[in-house]
Amino acid sequence: MGGLGLASETVTDHVAVITDSTACLPEHLIQQWGIKVVQMQLQVAGRVDDEHRFERAELVEALRAGQPVATSPPDAGAFFWAYQDAVSAGATAIVSLHISSRMSATIQAAHQAAQQIKIPVYILDSAVLGMSLGFAALSAARTAAAGAQVQRVVQAAERRYKTSTELIYVDTLEYLRRGGRIGAASAWLGSAFSIKPLLTVREGEVAPLARVPGTRRALARMADLAVERASGKPVDIAILRFGAPDERVEEIAERLRARMPEIQDSLLLEAGTIIGAHVGPGALGITVSPA
Structure with missing residues (x-):
């Protein structure tokens, strides 16, 4: 400390x-x-400002267009x-x-x-x-x-x-690679497009967790992992999204509610633009935190 x-x-x-x-x-x-x-500070196409001053839709568009995006403390x-x-x-x-x-x-x-x-x-x-x-x-x-x-x-x-656990789904590892936050998951670069990575945060860095064929299976696996992490004990849950379709978010939320009656507090949130800049559009995350 x-x-x-x-x-x-x-x-x-x-x-x-x-x-x-x-x-x-x-x-x-x-x-x-x-x-x-x-x-935190975000830079998009030359403009630098506090991250909350950027619209998420603006950042999603910039990322998809390959415009320069950078973050700083x-x-x-x-x-x-x-x-x-x-x-x-x-x-x-x-x-x-x-x-x-x-x-x-x-x-x-x-x-x-x-x-x-x-x-x-x-x-x-x-x-x-x-x-x-x-x-x-x-x-x-x-x-x-x-x-x-x-x-x-x-x-x-x-x-x-x-004691908290981060479970992260990304459509592609490309944005983590661009931002230099890919950590040990770099070993998965070049995987087939249909193979979707699930990630976590371990020892302060992004770390690989599982590779699953297809988005739907990957989200189901992420829900399974959240249930495993909870181990039937009281937990708080947060689902974070960044440019992810509503149906993906709803599917995850329904799976967790059905299988985790021990949830104390639950939050459905938009990820901040700093995190969004690194995980990229379509990303979803689940936080499992013992209450």
Whole structure:
């Protein structure tokens, strides 16, 4: 764990929770739990801006047209002002949890900014992204809202992101290859077009999980894997889509509802444009997170 040590906590801790936009948290939950989200940067055909300022349809069109698309972490200044706002709001400590350092330099920018902040900042490298990160931020924020000491808030976040599973379907590995995030799945480049890859996040990187002939079989296999990961225990589930047809999303949701009565909370979300830039149009993901 980065940041300052876990000493000097008090019974009067007021802990602020900060994450980045790869957490894919919906706005109503951000507002409900007072989570601050620092925006990643997206570049499409020469235009650079916060990722939430880009329309998904615009990015899908650019990707399919082969236009230049690139992503970058927030700069240290964005983190500084997020941290400073927390201080101004009365925070006595900050828990800042972020996308895997093996996928992004976001953590480095957070550390740089934290050096200028007068309260403790606990910077956590989640080694994940998407709603594995999002559920961790929610657990941290709920724990903080209950008045817990900062160490308990850190532990709540760590438990969530260490036990969550990401299952990812992509139509093609090409977009991960372009963005340099393909990891060990590079061994599958050049597979037949009809063979669809299922991926996960392991040790902070995208990793291969299974190769399945055809989209329909691949989605069925992904649902099977989600059920296996849940193991009949209470879980929260998120389904993320990026340019995927409605019927694919509905089929996955129906399969999970029918086979996982142990689901506590379920979310159907649009993936952020940063994640979309790497997984490409047609991608679907399932997050399984023990409740």
